[in-house]
Amino acid sequence: MIIKYSQLPNIKSKIVLAPLVPITFANGDYEFSTFALVDSGATGAIISTVIAEDLHIDWRKIPANFGFSVGSSFKSHRYNNLDAEVYNHKFRLSVGIVEGISPHRCILGQADIFKRAKITFEGYKQQFEIKFRELN
Amino acid sequence: MQQNKINFVKLLQGYKSGWVGINPDFKSVAVSGKTLKETRKKAEKINKKIYFFPAGESYGNFIGKIVNDN
Numbered sequence: 001m002i003i004k005y006s007q008l009p010n011i012k013s014k015i016v017l018a019p020l021v022p023i024t025f026a027n028g029d030y031e032f033s034t035f036a037l038v039d040s041g042a043t044g045a046i047i048s049t050v051i052a053e054d055l056h057i058d059w060r061k062i063p064a065n066f067g068f069s070v071g072s073s074f075k076s077h078r079y080n081n082l083d084a085e086v087y088n089h090k091f092r093l094s095v096g097i098v099e100g101i102s103p104h105r106c107i108l109g110q111a112d113i114f115k116r117a118k119i120t121f122e123g124y125k126q127q128f129e130i131k132f133r134e135l136n
Numbered sequence: 137m138q139q140n141k142i143n144f145v146k147l148l149q150g151y152k153s154g155w156v157g158i159n160p161d162f163k164s165v166a167v168s169g170k171t172l173k174e175t176r177k178k179a180e181k182i183n184k185k186i187y188f189f190p191a192g193e194s195y196g197n198f199i200g201k202i203v204n205d206n
Contacts, residue, residue, distance in 0.1 A: 004141035015145050022142075022162070022187055033187045035142070054172060054188075087139075102190070126141075 001087055005126045006035070019121065019128045021113075023106065025093075026083040027055040034106055036086075038119065038128065042109025043067075045084075045095040046076065051106060052097040055082070059097040067096060075099045084112075089132045091116055144189070151191035158187040 005017040024033040025047070032054050036045075052059045062077035076096035084093045086108075093112055098105065113119070118131040142162045155175040157167040166186055169175035179186040 001137050001139060003139040006142040006144060007146075008144045009148055020142065024185070033185055034189060035187065050172060054176070 001130050002127055003130065017126055021086050024085040025055055027057055030056045036106040036108045038113060039107050039109050042107050044109045044111030045093055046098045046107045047095050048101050048105045049097055049099055148191045153192040155188055155190050158189060160185050
């Protein structure tokens with residue numbers, strides 16, 4: 001599957017190109033579909049507390065850990081029982097529910113999508129390719 | 137197989153805040169609302185998968201490549 005980078009609005013007369021995939025999360029009977037950034041530099045998946053709450057995850061009852069990004073640290077709550085579907089591929093996901101980030105924040109990283117698929121970035125073509133592995 | 141470019145610039149045009157529900161062809165907005173809860177409620181009346189995304193944000197710090205819009 002070849003996926004063109006998505007165009008996102010930024011400051012006036014600028015756009016941001018980002019490798020996004022449509023994703024559907026399922027927590028039991030509760031589903032939430034949105035778009036996730038495919039980030040080779042991310043250790044693993046994260047979602048915002050807004051998304052977690054829509055999925056009826058009571059993240060406040062989950063003990064917090066601290067993570068680090070380029071410019072800061074963040075408070076995160078690990079949730080291991082989320083299912084995800086990307087281009088008809090379903091997999092179990094362990095996510096960090098991160099406090100204080102923008103509502104849309106949803107990132108897939110090395111511990112999840114990069115273990116499920118071969119991903120090739122072609123920035124010069126503004127696209128990337130995902131080949132899901134056949135796993136039992 | 138190829139997924140064409142999803143143009144959020146075009147999709148989110150005219151939506152300055154709140155949330156939108158995007159159709160599964162990623163070409164148009166099906167519903168919108170001031171909150172995610174309101175948007176989701178409107179989407180329940182539609183018998184297809186809706187993708188939720190907030191409007192009115194600057195996505196510059198979403199770690200992407202910034203280019204001129206021309």
